[in-house]
Amino acid sequence: MTEDGSGREALVPKAVVSRLSLYLRELQHLHRKDQKTISSSKLGRALGFSAAQVRKDFAYFGQFGYPGIGYRCEELIDKIKRILGTDKTWPVVLVGCGNMGQALLGYRGFAKQGFDVVAVVDVDENVLGKAFEGLVVEHIDRLPDIVKQHSLQVAILAVPANAAAAAAEQILNSGITGILNFAPVTLSVPKSVSLVEVDLAMELEQLAFSVFQNKTQ
């Protein structure tokens, strides 16, 4: 483990990485309000974790706090971004240019998080050859060439459920090592491939709880 996170453990639990995102969001919020420093207990309290949990999470990556001061917000934001790998730009290919794909193409958040969609592929003749957000949709069979040409590692999968397995296979055969899956199915991929599935179900549960709770108070 080193201070800059470059020697971080390979076996960081997923839940820790997911809490890094929560810490980052809270720190960015504090930074916008011009708060310079924060203690582990206050950072934890804002998110419902203990101070010990906060310190333990960061300990996977190094020693980020200052005795008597706590964490320096701006510095910790930079360190977390470097750990997450969102401090630089990742070129990505969008697989699927239907409604979900087009919606994602227009989503500003990708660029903000350092993901730059450089190519779009599909199999549907209705979209092939057409341009969306300045990108001409190419046939999915061109994926290996596109991956080589742009040195891509990441694909965003946004096809209907029934097309997901076949599309995922083509993605894996093209040499891609990271998939962000918006298709409402669980994919199985080799261990060497990173897979993040967007779990809208979880967001819905959080909303249901919140509405239900307000109603029954």
Added chain:
Amino acid sequence: MTEDGSGREALVPKAVVSRLSLYLRELQHLHRKDQKTISSSKLGRALGFSAAQVRKDFAYFGQFGYPGIGYRCEELIDKIKRILGTDKTWPVVLVGCGNMGQALLGYRGFAKQGFDVVAVVDVDENVLGKAFEGLVVEHIDRLPDIVKQHSLQVAILAVPANAAAAAAEQILNSGITGILNFAPVTLSVPKSVSLVEVDLAMELEQLAFSVFQNKTQ
């Protein structure tokens, strides 16, 4: 606090509710594999939490474990669903029928989580009066009538960023008390309104970390 969760605390931290979703997902996974019971330490380990954290989280809602047995998976699944409010069906209105809205209309996960889209509204003449997934798009000005007619509490907001604030105002004026926001902007709503914002940025960070980590190993 009571055993069935009906008297649960109003001040359950958001992070606890969010962990309930994670526990639920893991329990459903175990249940599909025919596992009958699990200990708090094993449930915690699978998600990167301590046994104490697991027990503390459930303690907000009652006493769910059995001494010497642990948790009964199927029973705990039902209890968590009842706590989250996803054990019943919520009728919802979809506000915005562009690419994102249409993609969401086709998303099977909503129904699976007990959300039933019963109406769609927009302002765009290109979609008004047209039917998507069996629902005819109505003008957003009809929202108060629609909300009354179906006794709605929840709206899904899926409009472009520049239209989000105006649409949110119309939603709030219609009597809706819960919003699932897919528009890439942060909305401010009164405290009495439940707001869940779908944070694609977080998913992207998790993916970046995972790809980056594989690469640097």
